[in-house]
Amino acid sequence: MSTWIWLTLMAAVAQAFRTACQKTLSERVSVWGTTFSRYVFSLPLVWVYLYLQLHWQDSELPEISSTFLLYSLGAGLAQIAATVVIVKLFHLRNFAIGVIYSKSETVLVAVLGAIIFSQMLSWAGWISVLLGTVGLIFLNPPGQQGWRSLFSVSAAFGLGAGFLLALTTLWVRQASLSLDDDPLVASAYTLTVTVLMQTVLLGGFIWLKEPQTLGNLIQQWKLSGAVGLLSLLGSIGWFTAFSLQNPALVKTLGQVEFFFTLIISSRLFREKHSPREYYGMALILSSVILLLWLA
Numbered sequence: 001m002s003t004w005i006w007l008t009l010m011a012a013v014a015q016a017f018r019t020a021c022q023k024t025l026s027e028r029v030s031v032w033g034t035t036f037s038r039y040v041f042s043l044p045l046v047w048v049y050l051y052l053q054l055h056w057q058d059s060e061l062p063e064i065s066s067t068f069l070l071y072s073l074g075a076g077l078a079q080i081a082a083t084v085v086i087v088k089l090f091h092l093r094n095f096a097i098g099v100i101y102s103k104s105e106t107v108l109v110a111v112l113g114a115i116i117f118s119q120m121l122s123w124a125g126w127i128s129v130l131l132g133t134v135g136l137i138f139l140n141p142p143g144q145q146g147w148r149s150l151f152s153v154s155a156a157f158g159l160g161a162g163f164l165l166a167l168t169t170l171w172v173r174q175a176s177l178s179l180d181d182d183p184l185v186a187s188a189y190t191l192t193v194t195v196l197m198q199t200v201l202l203g204g205f206i207w208l209k210e211p212q213t214l215g216n217l218i219q220q221w222k223l224s225g226a227v228g229l230l231s232l233l234g235s236i237g238w239f240t241a242f243s244l245q246n247p248a249l250v251k252t253l254g255q256v257e258f259f260f261t262l263i264i265s266s267r268l269f270r271e272k273h274s275p276r277e278y279y280g281m282a283l284i285l286s287s288v289i290l291l292l293w294l295a
């Protein structure tokens with residue numbers, strides 16, 4: 001089995017459990033603090049990972065360019081915004097549905113990849129986009145039927161998160177490719193620079209806006225540390241897989257996170273889902289399976 005497949009599976013599992021930890025943490029600290037935890041607690045481990053990759057590959061730090069820095073900064077800001085939106089989404093809908101909404105990212109990666117980087121979709125690819133859109137309609141509150149449901153608050157948050165995550169995916173890949181280095185080293189360096197930017201920018205914002213949040217995160221160090229560790233494992237998997245394979249294919253396979261999310265949702269948070277929501281989930285899952293066959 002290809003390396004990128006194993007990396008994607010690792011990332012999907014880590015992300016499912018990280019999101020569960022973030023949901024719990026969001027009940028104890030602010031939205032900004034919950035978002036910040038995934039960066040500040042993973043940063044020391046990210047530096048260790050970069051050092052090990054340079055040692056294992058017998059390589060030096062890559063030469064960077066303005067293109068690399070711009071793509072890394074854009075990806076970092078987009079991911080911060082996406083995480084904030086997802087955490088807010090948890091307060092509107094339950095855990096599993098919130099995560100499923102954000103999976104519009106998969107089809108958006110394909111669409112934006114075609115528009116921005118000329119990676120055109122076939123007619124079957126557009127069918128998968130339609131399936132995903134219909135699935136999102138089914139996931140909206142039962143009182144809001146038809147196409148109008150796409151304009152509900154939950155839908156807006158979910159689609160917004162998906163759009164931001166899609167930008168993150170595409171820009172991370174471009175940042176890694178711009179280094180023109182070994183994929184493992186390039187992805188590790190991209191991850192390190194991006195997380196460093198996120199930690200500094202978001203940390204400065206929190207220090208000015210709500211400094212008490214920093215103390216709250218320290219008090220919740222076990223949960224915050226778990227978020228940081230799982231975030232590191234997920235980022236290593238995603239960033240490296242993006243360097244090895246087309247992002248649309250990586251994100252399509254990454255939908256196995258869906259199954260772990262349902263297990264966590266029902267077992268840990270005791271959440272129940274209506275048949276209508278299961279229909280929506282099935283349609284979205286069908287759309288990503290179709291994308292996988294096309295890739």
